[in-house]
Amino acid sequence: QLLLQESGPGLVKPSETLSLTCSVSGGSVTAHYWTWIRQPPGKGLEWVGYTHHRGITNYNPSLKGRVTISLDTSKNHFSLNVHSVTAADTAVYYCATGAYWLDTWGQGTLATVSS
């Protein structure tokens, strides 16, 4: 059974980079698509982007230029970096996996942007 667990600092200062990691157990990051979704407090879900071991990566056009998603096969995890953050990037960030739908999700981690 595939299990995902997000980790990262809960607090980030404005203009800095938010870095999160999703640890994968029960499977390999060399298979599947790996996705980040976020949810601002009290609001709906927003797709951030996905990556695949074959080098396929795609991002939400509204975030393009500020987001990078990468895989680390040696640690069997994948990561999200959001650059130049503002308060609007405050959200619960979920990692998830699936091709055209997301069948496995992590529990989510809250990242707050504040000075």
Added chain:
Amino acid sequence: QSALTQPPSASGSPGQSVTISCTGTTSAFGVYNSLSWYQQHPGKAPKLIIYEVNKRPSGVPDRFSGSKSGDTASLTVSGLQAEDEADYYCSSFAGGNIFILGGGTKLTVL
């Protein structure tokens, strides 16, 4: 621009059926049959309840069903139960190989 539109709220009494709609632009349903639905209880991660328009993952009750006609997909919850009270999101793998998500519908069991 690709978009999926859901009503912000829906409600029904225990035992009744409720249908939640998800209307999309043509490009929103880019990949054939990629329409999926997620259930999210407060403070919890979303859970996949319908994929490929009308298929249920193992463990999801058959009270949940999905369909699609033209530019509108629907999630029907039959025999409403108290535990069905949650937020529901539709999603699609759209043109340009991007995921899009509806704004979510809050289902209240009266």
